Amino acid sequence: MVEAFAVASGKGGTGKTTSTLALGMALAERYDVTVIDADTGMANLLFHAGLDDADVTLHDLLVSDRDVAVEDAVYDRFGMSVVPCGTSLTAFEAADPSRLRDVVAELAADTDVLLLDSPAALGSKSAVLPVVLADRVVVVLQPTVPSLSDGLKVQEYARSYGTETAGVLFNRVRPDEDVETIADQAARYFGGTALASVPESDAVRAARRAGEPLLAHAPSDPAADAFHEAAGNLDVRAGDAAGVADRFRSAVVPDRP
Amino acid sequence: MVADGHIPEGELCRSRTDADIGETLAGVLDRELTGYVVFEPQGSILFGNDERAVLTFEAGVPVLAYHSASDAGGHDALDALTGDLFHAEVYELAADALTAAHQVEELRVSPTAPADVLADDGALVDRTRDVAPEDRLADAAGTSAVEAFLADADRIDAIRDEARAEAQARAAEWGLADQLDDEEQSDTLG
Numbered sequence: 001m002v003e004a005f006a007v008a009s010g011k012g013g014t015g016k017t018t019s020t021l022a023l024g025m026a027l028a029e030r031y032d033v034t035v036i037d038a039d040t041g042m043a044n045l046l047f048h049a050g051l052d053d054a055d056v057t058l059h060d061l062l063v064s065d066r067d068v069a070v071e072d073a074v075y076d077r078f079g080m081s082v083v084p085c086g087t088s089l090t091a092f093e094a095a096d097p098s099r100l101r102d103v104v105a106e107l108a109a110d111t112d113v114l115l116l117d118s119p120a121a122l123g124s125k126s127a128v129l130p131v132v133l134a135d136r137v138v139v140v141l142q143p144t145v146p147s148l149s150d151g152l153k154v155q156e157y158a159r160s161y162g163t164e165t166a167g168v169l170f171n172r173v174r175p176d177e178d179v180e181t182i183a184d185q186a187a188r189y190f191g192g193t194a195l196a197s198v199p200e201s202d203a204v205r206a207a208r209r210a211g212e213p214l215l216a217h218a219p220s221d222p223a224a225d226a227f228h229e230a231a232g233n234l235d236v237r238a239g240d241a242a243g244v245a246d247r248f249r250s251a252v253v254p255d256r257p
Numbered sequence: 258m259v260a261d262g263h264i265p266e267g268e269l270c271r272s273r274t275d276a277d278i279g280e281t282l283a284g285v286l287d288r289e290l291t292g293y294v295v296f297e298p299q300g301s302i303l304f305g306n307d308e309r310a311v312l313t314f315e316a317g318v319p320v321l322a323y324h325s326a327s328d329a330g331g332h333d334a335l336d337a338l339t340g341d342l343f344h345a346e347v348y349e350l351a352a353d354a355l356t357a358a359h360q361v362e363e364l365r366v367s368p369t370a371p372a373d374v375l376a377d378d379g380a381l382v383d384r385t386r387d388v389a390p391e392d393r394l395a396d397a398a399g400t401s402a403v404e405a406f407l408a409d410a411d412r413i414d415a416i417r418d419e420a421r422a423e424a425q426a427r428a429a430e431w432g433l434a435d436q437l438d439d440e441e442q443s444d445t446l447g
Contacts, residue, residue, distance in 0.1 A: 122424075125431035132436050145406045149362050149416055156420035160428065162438030178404075185407035189417075 003237050004104065004114035005166055006038070006134035006158070010150030012120040014140045015171045017044045018204055020117040021078075021213035022224065023138070023169075026231030028079040031112035037085035038100065038116040038130040040092055045117050046084035049077050050211035059086035061103045062095035070106045078216050081111065097126035104133055113236055122157055131158040135239065136166035139190060143170055143182045155190060165191035169230050171198045196230035198223050264313060264358050267292045267348030274299070276345035279376030285347065286317040286385060292349040298340030310338040312371055313355055318389045319371045320355070321364040330364035335374040360415055368393045 007020040017039075024035040037045035037058060046052050056072040075082045083103075086092070108114055118130035131137055137158045141151045155165050168190045173179045179197045187194060199222050207217035215224050270292075273281070281294060293313040300308075313321040322334035329337045358364070368389035372381040386394065392405050406412065428434045 122427075125433065128424075128427070128431070128433070132433060143403055145403055146362050148403065148406065152413065152416050153420040153423075156417050157424040160421060160424035160438060161433070161436050182403050182407065185404060188410075189407070189413055 002108045002111055002114060002239050003136070004108060004116065004134045005234075006116045006118045006130040006137045006163070007140060008118040008131055008137050008154045008158070009120055009140040009147070010122060010154035011142075011147050014120070014142050014147055015198075015204065016120060016140045017048050017117055018208070018214055019138075019140045019169055019171055019198070019227070019230075020115050021045065021048055021080075022215050022227035023231050023234070024080045024082075024113075024115050025078055025213050025215040026228045027113050027115075027234070027236070029231075031236060032081075032110075033079075033113045033115065034074070034081040034083065034107050034111040035115045035117065036083040036104065036107065039119040040085050040095060040097065040100075040126050041119055041121075041124075043085035043087045045082070046087070047211060048208055048213060049075075049082050049084065051075055051077065051082065051084045052211065054084050054086075057084050057086035057091075058100075058103065059088065059091035059095050062097065062099045063091065064096055064099065070103055074107070078213055081107075083107065095126075097129050100126075100129050101133055122153060128157060128161075131163050132161045134158075134163055135237070136192070137163050138166050138192075138195070138234070139168045140171050141168060141186070142172050143177045143179050148186065152189060167192040167195040167230070167234055169195045169198065172200045173197050174200050193233050193235070195233045196226045198226040198230070264293055264311065265350065265354050267350035267354075269346060270349050271347035272345070274344045276343045277341075277376075278343060278345075279372070279378045279381055281343075281345045281347070282319070282372055282376055282378075283381055283384075285314055286381070286388065289317040290314050290347065290349060291316055291352050291355070292347070293355075294348070295346045296338060297344040298338070299342045299344065300340060308338075308340075310334055312366075313358065315352065315355070315359070316388070318368045318385060318393065319366055320359050320368075320393075321361070322366045322371065323364055330361070331366055332370060332374070334364070335366060335370055338375065360412065 007016055009016045024033045027033050037043055046054055056068055058073055060066050060068045061070055061073050073083050116130040116134055119127040121127045139151045139155055141147050170179050183194045201221055201223035203218035203221040204214055207214045210217050218224055293311055295309055295311050297309045308326050310324045312319055323330050324334035324337040327337045369382045369385045372378050372385050428437050
């Protein structure tokens with residue numbers, strides 16, 4: 001039983017990585033959750049999850065001549081399986097994005113919910129691959145025009161590949177922003193459920209500094225409550241793990257000879 | 258691409274080598290110019306630097322700002338433009354020639370920002386606000402700018418159509434064309 005979600009935003013600074021880990025931790029109360037840092041160009045998740053000293057990362061799995069088992073890059077943290085991405089530019093350059101599908105396929109076989117923390121960009125194959133591979137996308141937005149505009153673009157890219165929107169999460173919402181009205185309006189254009197509105201919170205920065213996900217660092221913060229609400233509103237669909245794995249394996253034609 | 262920020266060449270209707278920005282903006286407002294003004298700091302001409310900034314206008318009201326040397330758009334472009342005296346060239350264009358460029362979010366400025374930031378002229382700010390269209394003023398006012406954006410179904414459709422076309426074009430480039438959903442199914446997801 002597995003469903004893979006790409007957590008995407010199109011624009012940087014929306015708190016996508018924070019959201020991915022927070023949703024992951026909240027979902028981990030009901031499901032077996034694996035979080036993958038699929039933002040291979042700008043590793044981020046490892047800092048949020050206290051994994052900045054991880055020996056083996058996703059990068060190692062994406063380099064063809066490296067003899068590393070997928071499980072070596074999987075770390076049990078905060079009740080989830082976490083696959084961090086490395087920070088080395090050299091490793092990124094050597095990485096073959098097409099291999100992501102194999103990695104995802106293997107991980108999918110053994111989990112209920114896969115969350116792919118996706119790049120905040122659409123300008124390259126590796127940036128788009130997570131929304132191509134995922135079953136559905138969770139769009140993280142801020143209630144601003146540039147963020148909504150970029151969120152619409154991500155959704156459209158995802159739909160082009162048959163990946164529909166599972167839900168929209170408004171994040172980093174300031175007290176003066178009337179997000180209820182905006183969410184109602186946005187629902188005309190975005191698919192899926194309005195998952196939650198997460199208030200801007202100092203606890204998010206503090207958690208990042210502590211190298212912990214928000215839900216571990218400040219479990220009773222209003223932002224943490226909102227992420228719990230979001231996870232509760234996300235309807236995870238049962239899939240056939242073997243079928244999903246096969247689909248990932250055949251999903252992408254390698255672009256290198 | 259529909260919205261690539263490209264501005265076609267207009268008809269030059271005024272050129273000054275010692276222009277004051279406030280006076281130029283006031284002149285544009287008075288003549289209800291639709292078109293653009295290229296500002297070049299005088300030092301830039303002297304030293305051969307390309308420090309030009311372009312501001313576009315609809316009926317005299319500023320819409321876009323772009324600063325070439327720093328590749329800055331929107332309010333950043335206004336911040337990037339420095340100097341007291343400018344070579345200013347005023348060009349006129351048909352309104353529809355600017356439609357595509359005016360959809361580029363990153364380049365847009367609030368109607369009163371140039372008068373405020375570049376000219377620091379309160380009276381000009383007020384005059385600009387008086388003639389600016391309602392939806393443009395909402396643009397400048399935080400949350401309601403978002404509401405105005407989401408209320409503009411045509412603009413949203415344009416963003417989606419463009420993203421769809423871009424996704425299809427790039428899929429071919431990246432060898433992902435086989436993964437594309439067929440059109441019929443994508444449409445039903447809307």
